Amino acid sequence: xxxxxxxxxxxxxxxxxxxxxxxxxxxxxxxxxxxxxxxxxxxxxxxxxxxxxxxxxxxxxxxxxxxxxxxxxxxxxxxxxxxxxxxxxxxxxxxxxxxxxxxxxxxxxxxxxxxxxxxxxxxxxxxxxxxxxxxxxxxxxxxxxxxxxxxxxxxxxxxxxxxxxxxxxxxxxxxxxxxxxxxxxxxxxxxxxxxxxxxxxxxxxxxxxxxxxxxxxxxxxxxxxxxxxxxxxxxxxxxxxxxxxxxxxxxxxxxxxxxxxxxxxxxxxxxxxxxxxxxxxxxxxxxxxxxxxxxxxxxxxxxxxxxxxxxxxxxxxxxxxxxxxxxxxxxxxxxxxxxxxxxxxxxxxxxxxxxxxxxxxxxxxxxxxxxxxxxxxxxxxxxxxxxxxxxxxxxxxxxxxxxxxxxxxxxxxxxxxxxxxxxxxxx
Amino acid sequence: xxxxxxxxxxxxxxxxxxxxxxxxxxxxxxxxxxxxxxxxxxxxxxxxxxxxxxxxxxxxxxxxxxxxxxxxxxxxxxxxxxxxxxxxxxxxxxxxxxxxxxxxxxxxxxxxxxxxxxxxxxxxxxxxxxxxxxxxxxxxxxxxxxxxxxxxxxxxxxxxxxxxxxxxxxxxxxxxxxxxxxxxxxxxxxxxxxxxxxxxxxxxxxxxxxxxxxxxxxxxxxxxxxxxxxxxxxxxxxxxxxxxxxxxxxxxxxxxxxxxxxxxxxxxxxxxxxxxxxxxxxxxxxxxxxxxxxxxxxxxxxxxxxxxxxxxxxxxxxxxxxxxxxxxxxxxxxxxxxxxxxxxxxxxxxxxxxxxxxxxxxxxxxxxxxxxxxxxxxxxxxxxxxxxxxxxxxxxxxxxxxxxxxxxxxxxxxxxxxxxxxxxxxx
Numbered sequence: 001x002x003x004x005x006x007x008x009x010x011x012x013x014x015x016x017x018x019x020x021x022x023x024x025x026x027x028x029x030x031x032x033x034x035x036x037x038x039x040x041x042x043x044x045x046x047x048x049x050x051x052x053x054x055x056x057x058x059x060x061x062x063x064x065x066x067x068x069x070x071x072x073x074x075x076x077x078x079x080x081x082x083x084x085x086x087x088x089x090x091x092x093x094x095x096x097x098x099x100x101x102x103x104x105x106x107x108x109x110x111x112x113x114x115x116x117x118x119x120x121x122x123x124x125x126x127x128x129x130x131x132x133x134x135x136x137x138x139x140x141x142x143x144x145x146x147x148x149x150x151x152x153x154x155x156x157x158x159x160x161x162x163x164x165x166x167x168x169x170x171x172x173x174x175x176x177x178x179x180x181x182x183x184x185x186x187x188x189x190x191x192x193x194x195x196x197x198x199x200x201x202x203x204x205x206x207x208x209x210x211x212x213x214x215x216x217x218x219x220x221x222x223x224x225x226x227x228x229x230x231x232x233x234x235x236x237x238x239x240x241x242x243x244x245x246x247x248x249x250x251x252x253x254x255x256x257x258x259x260x261x262x263x264x265x266x267x268x269x270x271x272x273x274x275x276x277x278x279x280x281x282x283x284x285x286x287x288x289x290x291x292x293x294x295x296x297x298x299x300x301x302x303x304x305x306x307x308x309x310x311x312x313x314x315x316x317x318x319x320x321x322x323x324x325x326x327x328x329x330x331x332x333x334x335x336x337x338x339x340x341x342x343x344x345x346x347x348x349x350x351x352x353x354x355x356x357x358x359x360x361x362x363x364x365x366x367x368x369x370x371x372x373x374x375x376x377x378x379x380x381x382x383x384x385x386x387x388x389x390x391x392x393x394x395x396x397x398x399x400x401x402x403x404x405x406x407x408x409x410x411x412x413x414x415x416x417x418x419x420x421x422x423x424x425x426x427x
Numbered sequence: 428x429x430x431x432x433x434x435x436x437x438x439x440x441x442x443x444x445x446x447x448x449x450x451x452x453x454x455x456x457x458x459x460x461x462x463x464x465x466x467x468x469x470x471x472x473x474x475x476x477x478x479x480x481x482x483x484x485x486x487x488x489x490x491x492x493x494x495x496x497x498x499x500x501x502x503x504x505x506x507x508x509x510x511x512x513x514x515x516x517x518x519x520x521x522x523x524x525x526x527x528x529x530x531x532x533x534x535x536x537x538x539x540x541x542x543x544x545x546x547x548x549x550x551x552x553x554x555x556x557x558x559x560x561x562x563x564x565x566x567x568x569x570x571x572x573x574x575x576x577x578x579x580x581x582x583x584x585x586x587x588x589x590x591x592x593x594x595x596x597x598x599x600x601x602x603x604x605x606x607x608x609x610x611x612x613x614x615x616x617x618x619x620x621x622x623x624x625x626x627x628x629x630x631x632x633x634x635x636x637x638x639x640x641x642x643x644x645x646x647x648x649x650x651x652x653x654x655x656x657x658x659x660x661x662x663x664x665x666x667x668x669x670x671x672x673x674x675x676x677x678x679x680x681x682x683x684x685x686x687x688x689x690x691x692x693x694x695x696x697x698x699x700x701x702x703x704x705x706x707x708x709x710x711x712x713x714x715x716x717x718x719x720x721x722x723x724x725x726x727x728x729x730x731x732x733x734x735x736x737x738x739x740x741x742x743x744x745x746x747x748x749x750x751x752x753x754x755x756x757x758x759x760x761x762x763x764x765x766x767x768x769x770x771x772x773x774x775x776x777x778x779x780x781x782x783x784x785x786x787x788x789x790x791x792x793x794x795x796x797x798x799x800x801x802x803x804x805x806x807x808x809x810x811x812x813x814x815x816x817x818x819x820x821x822x823x824x825x826x827x828x829x830x831x832x833x834x835x836x837x838x839x840x841x842x843x844x845x846x847x848x849x850x851x852x853x854x
Contacts, residue, residue, distance in 0.1 A: 009509050016517035017531055017728070018710070020717030023507050030509040034502045052504065054725060060500050069496040073487050075461045076700040077479065080450055082436050082457040090443035104444055108535045108702045109726060115568040123580070140724055141542040142570040153550070153720040268725055273503040275535045275702035275726040283445070290447030293580040297567055298481060298695055299536055299702040301444070 006030040006042060024389065025382045034059025037403050037410050039387070050402040050414050051387045053355075056245055056269030057315040058405040064272045067311035068304055076304045079106070080296070085306035092313060093280070096251045098260045100282035105289070106301030110241035110267025111139030113277040114204070117263045118143050120281065120289040121235045127199025131189045131229065134163030135393045137211045138204065138239055147204060150211060150393075160198055162189035168215035170348040170359065171367060179221045186225050190232050202235035202262070208243035208253040213392030214350050214357035214399070222257040241267035241277070242355070246316055246404060249326030249353030256352065269404075274308035275299065321404040325353040332356065332400075332411035339415060343422045345370055354406060357391075358398035358418075369394035376426025377418075384417040433457040433469060451816065452809045461486025464830050464837050466814070477829040477841050478814045480782075483672055483696030484742040485832040491699045494738035495731055503731045506533070507723070512733035519740060520707070523678045525687045527709035532716070533728030537668035537694025538566030540704040541631070544690045545570050547708065547716040548662045554626025558616045558656065561590030562820045564638045565631065565666055574631060577638060577820075587625055589616035595642035597775040597786065598794060606648045613652050617659050629662035629689070635670035635680040640819030641777050641784035641826070649684040668694035668704070669782070673743055673831060676753030676780030683779065696831075701735035702726065748831040752780040759783065759827075759838040766842060770849045772797055781833060784818075785825035785845075796821030803853025804845075811844040 005027045013021075029047075033040040036058040039047050049059065057064065071085070079086060086106070094102045105120075107113045122128055130147065132138070138147045146158040155161065164185035186203070193200050207222060209215045226236045238261035243253030247269065254261055262285065267277035278300075279286075289295065299305065316322060333351040336358055340346040347361035347370075360370035360377070374390045377398065381388050389399045398418075402410065432454045440448075456474075460467040463485040466474050476486065484491065498512070506513060513533070521529045532547075534540045549555055557574065559565070565574045573585040582588065591612035613630070620627050634649060636642045653663040665688035670680030674696070681688055689712065694704035705727070706713075716722065726732070743749060760778040763785055767773040774788035774797075787797035787804070801817045804825065808815050816826045825845075829837065 006509055009511065009514060012514045012518065013509060015530075015710075016514050016521070017506070017533070018714050018717045020714065020721070021506060022721060022723050023509070028509050031504060032502055032510070034504070039502070039504075054505065055503070060502065062500075065496065065500045068499060069492065072495060072700075073489075073492045075459055075466070075487065076482070077458060077461070077466075077486075078481065079444070079448060082433055082440060082450070082455050083459070084436065087436060087439045087443050091439065094443070103442075106444070109539065109724065111724070112536065112538065112568065119569055119572070119581075140722055141539065141568045142546055143568065145546070145720070151721060154546075273499075273726070273729065273731065275732075283442075287445050287447065290445045293572070294447070294449060294578060295567055296449050297536065297538070299700070302700065304700065305702075 004043065026379050029382070036405050046385060048386045048410055048413055050400050050406070050410070051389050052403060053242065053247065053401045054268050054273050055403050056272050057312055057321065058403050061272055061315060063315055064308055064311040067307045068274055071304045071307035076302050078298050079301045083303050085303045085310070086301050089306040089310050092310065097264065097280055100284070101260065101264060101280045103281060103283045103286040105279040105286060105295060106305070107277045107279065107297055108275045108300050110265065110277050111141045111144050112297065113241070113265035113267055113279050114138045114144045114239060115141050116279045116295065117204070117237045117265050120263060120279070120285055121202045121237060123289060123292045124285060125199065125201045125233055125235065127193070127201045127233070128160040129189070129193030129198050129200045130161050131186060131203040132161060132163055133166040133205065133209070133212050135212050136163070159196055162192060164189060166209055166212045166215055167217050167221055168213065169218055170216065170350070172218070179218050179224060182221065183224055183228060186228050190228065200229065200232045200234040202237055203229045204237040204239060206239045206243060207257055208248055208352060208355060210242040210355065211391060213359065213397040214355060216350050223259045226259050235262040237261060237263040237265065239265050241265060245269045245312070246322035246325055247353055247355055249322060249329055251322065253352065270312065271305060271308035272312050274305060276305045276309050316404070325404055328406055328408060328411060329353040331408055332414070335411060335415045339419055339422070342419070345373060345422060354402060354404060356400035358400065359392070360396050360398065369396035371396045373426060374398060377421050380421040380424065380426040381417055384421060386414055386417045431470065453806050456809070463832050473812060475813045475837055475840055477827050477833070477837070478816050479830060480669065480674065480828045481695045481700050482830050483699050484739055484748065485830050488699055488742060490742055491735055491738040494734045495701055498731045498734035503729050505725050506728045510730050512730045512737070513728050516733040516737050519737065524691065524707055527711070528687065528691060528707045530708060530710045530713040532706040532713060532722060533732070534704045534706065534724055535702045535727050537692065537704050538568045538571050539724065540668070540692035540694055540706050541565045541571045541666060542568050543706045543722065544631070544664045544692050547690060547706070547712055548629045548664060550719045551712055551715060552626065552628045552660055552662065554628045554660070555587040556616070556620030556625050556627045557588050558613060558630040559588060559590055560593040560632065560636070560639050562639050563590070586623055589619060591616060593636055593639045593642055594644050594648055595640065596645055597643065597777070606645050606651060609648065610651055610655060613655050617655065627656065627659050627661040629664055630656040631664040631666060633666045633670060634684055635675055635779060635782060637669040637782065638818060640786065640824040641782060643777050650686045653686050662689040664688060664690040664692065666692050668692060672696045672739070673749035673752055674780055674782055676749060676756060678749065680779065697739065698732060698735035699739050701732060703732045703736050743831070752831055755833055755835060755838060756780040758835055759841070762838060762842045766846055766849070769846070772800060772849060781829060781831060783827035785827065786819070787823050787825065796823035798823045800853060801825060804848050807848040807851065807853040808844055811848060813841055813844045
């Protein structure tokens with residue numbers, strides 16, 4: 001047998017952190033080694049990692065390991081002392097953003113970045129209302145859980161967050177290709193916040209709509225939505241925790257839209273696994289926030305965190321990973337579209353750079369979500385040695401989001417295995 | 428000149444993260460190297476670090492550096508795959524707690540740990556009210572900022588947090604040595620929450636009262652406060668972010684009190700600077716929380732974080748750092764009390780293990796806070812090459828909280844410099 005769940009470890013894990021702490025796959029993997037796009041389980045079996053975006057420049061990237069090790073052995077501390085790493089990292093990172101986004105608040109996690117962004121926006125606007133999509137997820141702290149329309153309990157009861165349906169061109173019928181009916185939900189949310197007496201603080205979106213099934217929104221929609229919000233005094237917060245650092249073939253996924261956010265939040269890929277995240281905004285907004293209330297985050301922005309972040313940027317730039325993401329992304333997308341010609345179950349293929357949605361349907365005309373089939377295929381792919389996942393409101397969209405060092409040969413392997421798994425119905 | 432502020436770096440920092448991001452000392456230090464209890468600035472000047480608790484087992488502890496490096500080069504990921512490091516670390520750490528505290532939620536920061544603890548307590552009790560001290564600080568996210576009576580803006584307006592005055596034996600006059608008048612504030616808070624219709628979720632305390640000036644509360648006070656809260660269905664959350672991991676001469680600062688918390692939060696020293704924090708509670712409470720809402724934290728509990736945490740525990744145990752903290756702590760406290768005999772300004776010396784409060788007063792009879800003098804002495808100590816800080820409601824309490832590898836010879840040096848700085852009035 002080339003695969004077996006590590007039952008004793010699983011049982012110990014249940015006793016240590018509970019049975020409900022989420023695990024991937026019906027038969028959870030026990031991974032022990034990683035290198036580039038490859039991971040290995042405790043039995044020595046090798047898997048192509050086509051899912052994890054945190055090891056952005058590859059699992060165990062030697063340059064990042066070296067940078068962290070060197071700094072860890074030299075000095076690590078917090079931001080209450082001066083350090084070159086903090087300053088040069090922020091200078092370098094903010095240079096990748098349009099004006100006036102040139103100041104940062106560093107944090108450790110994407111949840112903390114979204115928390116800080118919300119505090120900043122709510123203080124600036126003296127209003128509370130935040131608009132998100134109705135299938136969003138932005139983190140695990142209370143104020144951020146309120147934004148988590150997908151499944152967070154706080155989202156069910158909060159009065160200060162309202163969701164709208166994000167338009168997906170694949171599912172828009174001819175008569176509603178106009179974005180108007182979607183924008184109308186945003187107008188209604190603004191009105192509701194006024195009626196509740198809490199006002200509008202802003203709109204918070206992942207511009208890649210990653211948790212929404214990586215939908216393609218109609219051209220101009222994001223800009224139009226932001227215009228509505230800004231006209232009422234609200235801010236645009238772009239959550240680039242998934243879409244940032246070149247994933248979509250541009251440095252930031254909001255660069256696909258004709259709009260510069262007021263606040264950008266960053267996370268997951270930023271330190272290649274070393275906990276590092278942050279908020280980018282204008283000097284005006286950051287200074288106003290810092291004057292309102294002291295912000296200090298013990299582990300954030302320390303010399304090691306910034307060394308990790310700088311090493312990730314080194315690799316991205318020196319290995320031209322953003323151009324490669326665009327190029328390999330197009331290659332894999334083309335292959336996926338070929339598979340679509342062969343397999344009726346593939347209703348739609350969407351991608352930007354190296355993030356892909358393969359939407360499965362049981363009926364192409366009706367676009368009926370193939371939820372059960374998607375689950376079977378994800379698990380079958382794992383058994384075949386390729387790690388992917390699924391998302392979307394019906395969990396019927398295959399999510400492919402590999403490390404940025406993913407190459408054409410890896411794309412070929414993924415396609416070969418996906419073809420097999422779909423042909424066999426995931427069995 | 429043996430010291431000079433790095434003005435160009437300071438200016439660049441201001442442009443990168445703003446002028447209000449907090450810095451220590453009138454002339455901020457530019458530190459570049461650390462080793463054990465020592466740190467070095469960019470000019471090569473050496474400082475005894477008698478303040479930082481994050482480098483718990485010493486700056487750049489080689490064992491921790493090696494553990495992080497090895498794991499970083501082997502495999503790092505999240506908790507959706509099985510990994511031995513997570514399980515064995517949680518097993519080992521929870522073995523240091525009394526029953527029924529044997530399950531964990533791992534996070535990256537103390538703020539996230541307190542966030543998770545609040546969500547857990549509020550869900551369990553179906554109530555919102557949290558009692559804290561009126562000079563507390565527990566982190567930087569919104570729900571946690573509400574607890575920050577010391578200076579967080581959200582604390583000024585929230586309806587679901589109430590503060591009480593923590594009793595300090597040094598400042599209690601003869602007629603109120605009874606804890607009754609302090610407990611009365613807690614009773615009133617419970618009543619107020621009922622009147623507000625939000626109920627009581629619990630009391631959240633740092634059992635070492637670190638931000639409160641490391642006060643000595645009267646024996647039995649914490650237990651009596653918790654009894655009041657539990658009688659009304661509330662939980663006791665012990666914030667061990669500062670007091671944990673042997674700092675006070677016991678594994679956990681709540682072990683000085685006759686009470687087992689329902690929830691414990693951990694942070695700062697846990698990974699010796701690698702971002703690692705968490706919540707310890709009972710299986711009942713953790714499972715209930717996980718069933719209520721999925722909790723996932725991308726960077727938390729990964730193989731590298733747990734390797735860092737385990738290495739910290741290795742050093743604590745193999746170098747008997749908890750016993751040493753008790754022993755060296757008593758030694759330094761005795762020396763500080765000798766200084767008290769010499770310098771009228773030292774009103775009180777308090778300590779548990781290796782955390783010390785030296786309360787400065789301009790008048791011993793009146794116990795008038797020597798705020799200005801404390802500021803001058805902290806800065807003078809820095810110029811003399813010893814890093815300390817100050818706390819308390821009047822910023823008049825010198826705070827000494829060195830890495831746990833602090834020895835008698837370091838205590839002697841600190842005493843020598845403190846004697847000088849006090850003699851010279853901090854000039």
